[in-house]
Amino acid sequence: MFTGIVQGVAHIADIKDLPGLRSFRIEFPEGFAKDLEIGASVAVDGVCLTVTQLHGANAANFDVMQQSLNITTLGSYAHNSRVNVERAARDGAEIGGHPLSGHVDFTARLAAIRQTDNNYVLRIAVPPEWLRYIFAKGYIAVNGASLTIAEVNRAESWFEIWLIPETLRMTVFAEKTVGAALNIEIERSTQVIVDTVHTILSDTLGPLLPALETLLQQQGVDNSRLSGLLESVKNSHR
Structure with missing residues (x-):
């Protein structure tokens, strides 16, 4: 587990492509790798990787499988x-951000x-299917950094985050340009709640959807905002 508090910026010193995976040698800031061991976990731009080889006090190798490279x-x-x-969180560590996998x-x-x-301020475009897990004032992890969502625009499929100077100093965000790809991990408890609600709605309203839609039409109710929810429930019920 990680806390989403980035501990430094490292750089990729070497890359080797092997059948089915890619091996990275990453050089860390001074002191970051103290007591780091083979088998330990390190979040690299938000991706949990396992140390496979150590190179002195400030570098290590990580093997990344093809699936992780793809997504x-x-x-x-x-x-x-x-x-x-970021190093993996230790037992009893203060969680300054939010728990990340x-x-x-x-x-x-x-x-x-x-x-x-x-x-x-970064505006981040999101695939529409993930928007239901993203809420203003909620948590999200971007390249391994725990951040608070400032604003969400569901019609245009984006959210914004605001970064203070200290966050820029400790991360790579100031180096990113428009069009750059970013790793996103949604907040797990939010995902569980949203998926649970969708399941309940699907189980409860699914069989009633045709009658409900007919009733709304007969009453002349403007159901433009409701139709999206109804369609989502309908798809979940299929």
């Missing part, structure tokens, strides 16, 4: 790419960047 940004990285890193759900695109006094 995260790791497949596009090159020599000297810079990445957010290091299992990336999807990649999103950086749609826009704007700067205000002492703030740096």
